Amino acid sequence: MSAPLVLTRLSMRFGGITALDRIDLAVAPGEMVGLMGPNGSGKTTLLNVVCGYYRQSGGRVYLGDRRLDGRSAAQRARLGLGRSFQVTKVFRRLTVMENLLVPALTAWSLAPAAARAKAATVLAALNLERLKDARAADLSGGQAKLLEFGRMMMLDPKIILLDEPFGGVYPELKAFMQDHLRRWNAAGVTIVLISHDMGALFGLCPRVVTLAGGRVIADGPAEAVRRDPAVLDAYLGDHYAA
Amino acid sequence: MTLPTDVRVGLAAAALFVALPFAGLGDYWLYTLTIGFYYAILAASWSLLVGYVGRISFAQAAMSGLGAYTSVMTVLGLGWPVPLALVVGAAIAGALGLFIGWLSLRLHGPYLGLTTIAFAEILRIAVTAEHQWTRGSLGLSAAPLIDGATRPVLYFVALAVLIATVALLWAILRTRIGLFFQAIREDEEGAASLGVQVTLWKVVAFALSTAVAGLGGGLYAHVVGLISPTMMSLQEMGYVLAMAVIGGFHNIIYSALGGVLLQVLLEYLREIGEWRLAIFGLITILILRFAPNGLFGTLAALGAALRGRS
Numbered sequence: 001m002s003a004p005l006v007l008t009r010l011s012m013r014f015g016g017i018t019a020l021d022r023i024d025l026a027v028a029p030g031e032m033v034g035l036m037g038p039n040g041s042g043k044t045t046l047l048n049v050v051c052g053y054y055r056q057s058g059g060r061v062y063l064g065d066r067r068l069d070g071r072s073a074a075q076r077a078r079l080g081l082g083r084s085f086q087v088t089k090v091f092r093r094l095t096v097m098e099n100l101l102v103p104a105l106t107a108w109s110l111a112p113a114a115a116r117a118k119a120a121t122v123l124a125a126l127n128l129e130r131l132k133d134a135r136a137a138d139l140s141g142g143q144a145k146l147l148e149f150g151r152m153m154m155l156d157p158k159i160i161l162l163d164e165p166f167g168g169v170y171p172e173l174k175a176f177m178q179d180h181l182r183r184w185n186a187a188g189v190t191i192v193l194i195s196h197d198m199g200a201l202f203g204l205c206p207r208v209v210t211l212a213g214g215r216v217i218a219d220g221p222a223e224a225v226r227r228d229p230a231v232l233d234a235y236l237g238d239h240y241a242a
Numbered sequence: 243m244t245l246p247t248d249v250r251v252g253l254a255a256a257a258l259f260v261a262l263p264f265a266g267l268g269d270y271w272l273y274t275l276t277i278g279f280y281y282a283i284l285a286a287s288w289s290l291l292v293g294y295v296g297r298i299s300f301a302q303a304a305m306s307g308l309g310a311y312t313s314v315m316t317v318l319g320l321g322w323p324v325p326l327a328l329v330v331g332a333a334i335a336g337a338l339g340l341f342i343g344w345l346s347l348r349l350h351g352p353y354l355g356l357t358t359i360a361f362a363e364i365l366r367i368a369v370t371a372e373h374q375w376t377r378g379s380l381g382l383s384a385a386p387l388i389d390g391a392t393r394p395v396l397y398f399v400a401l402a403v404l405i406a407t408v409a410l411l412w413a414i415l416r417t418r419i420g421l422f423f424q425a426i427r428e429d430e431e432g433a434a435s436l437g438v439q440v441t442l443w444k445v446v447a448f449a450l451s452t453a454v455a456g457l458g459g460g461l462y463a464h465v466v467g468l469i470s471p472t473m474m475s476l477q478e479m480g481y482v483l484a485m486a487v488i489g490g491f492h493n494i495i496y497s498a499l500g501g502v503l504l505q506v507l508l509e510y511l512r513e514i515g516e517w518r519l520a521i522f523g524l525i526t527i528l529i530l531r532f533a534p535n536g537l538f539g540t541l542a543a544l545g546a547a548l549r550g551r552s
Contacts, residue, residue, distance in 0.1 A: 051435060072440075073431070074433075074436075074438055077435055077436055089429045089435070093424070094428065098421060102436050105421060106418075106437035107437075
């Protein structure tokens with residue numbers, strides 16, 4: 001069973017710049033939450049702090065009753081926090097199969113043969129079987145995005161944090177990825193999704209959180225956020241209210 | 243089951259090295275190859291760190307020297323047997339590697355390279371300066387590896403150590419640890435996001451690599467019988483780098499073969515003096531530019547492509 005992700009008064013400052021300003025946010029188990037906002041609003045910084053790439057300047061991050069801050073990114077991943085990146089971080093000189101084995105084998109209790117079997121099911125689910133021996137460097141942008149999905153699946157995550165997963169992806173693949181996200185979510189995986197693709201964001205996420213200037217300016221049901229004057233003013237513009 | 247290409251190349255080379263003494267190769271060239279086996283261990287250890295983990299280091303020759311001095315002084319000072327002293331030398335070099343690895347965790351590229359150069363020079367200068375312990379640049383006499391051993395015996399012992407070392411490294415790299423190393427080389431953040439303990443494995447890689455270099459240095463000391471701070475110089479490090487790059491530094495077996503090949507060429511071209519170093523430098527640049535997988539890596543790929551066409 002998933003655990004709630006709770007951020008309390010989370011702040012992140014880079015020198016004189018405040019990227020996150022006392023963010024309070026709770027994501028319940030099994031929720032799919034959209035995170036949007038203009039460029040520089042702090043969305044990716046928020047994911048980086050939650051994942052452990054940045055040490056927050058203030059506040060706390062909890063996964064259930066466990067404090068995450070102070071733990072390394074790897075420890076957080078092992079606790080069930082999956083992450084994809086705006087620019088894919090596939091291991092280019094490793095094969096697709098090896099890319100999938102890395103997260104699985106970080107669990108020392110899992111034998112390599114069992115990890116391979118698990119990877120085979122993930123490859124089948126993502127229609128990547130024929131590419132299993134291809135080097136990740138030879139994949140298209142969309143295939144690399146799918147591979148990142150696959151690597152997260154190998155972690156058996158409780159929560160996944162997705163940063164622009166549909167960027168540069170052709171429509172059929174986007175639909176395929178959205179279908180997978182819905183299935184994951186239906187299976188109980190909590191999802192936090194950053195996307196500038198408003199159609200995908202509002203189509204997938206019943207709840208949407210909007211950041212601007214490192215602060216939460218709106219948080220609620222997607223339809224309400226879409227019409228929120230503060231959101232329209234800061235990000236969406238009037239045509240989205242229609 | 244088909245063996246991987248690099249293993250088949252390695253086994254063929256090992257068979258050739260075993261056969262050479264029986265084919266009448268003289269003591270001079272057997273000794274040259276014995277020294278080549280030492281360089282092969284160093285090149286393989288450097289390749290582990292640079293080729294697999296993506297961590298640059300210019301301290302491999304210095305670590306080899308540390309292993310050599312530790313081993314020799316353990317025999318001289320404590321009267322321990324040479325095999326045990328070799329283990330101590332490797333352990334001390336590995337421990338210092340662990341420290342350097344930890345200290346340089348957040349450093350990358352030129353910053354890491356410069357840090358390892360600084361460490362290498364500190365070690366070399368310390369060994370040179372501590373005359374009462376090391377006899378400085380006069381050098382230190384080492385106990386023989388095996389009392390009364392002939393050149394062919396030393397040759398086979400060094401070959402056995404090389405094969406065992408490369409086989410051990412190869413086996414480690416085939417486990418999940420090898421996969422973690424390569425994931426770190428490709429993208430540290432990406433690896434961490436998947437649960438790879440980047441800090442741990444970077445430090446382990448440094449320690450393993452320097453321990454192997456220390457073992458190689460100890461072996462060299464007890465084979466040659468005399469060590470001096472020269473073996474820790476940056477010029478020696480340059481040889482190791484050229485050997486690994488020319489052999490193929492993304493593969494420990496090819497790097498090791500590069501070590502043997504260049505040592506043989508160094509001897510063969512002795513008549514042209516310092517020019518051979520300039521030639522090796524040029525070859526290294528050309529390999530890096532046109533054949534980044536090195537000589538053996540490129541030949542193996544060519545062989546595979548030809549087999550695929552036929």
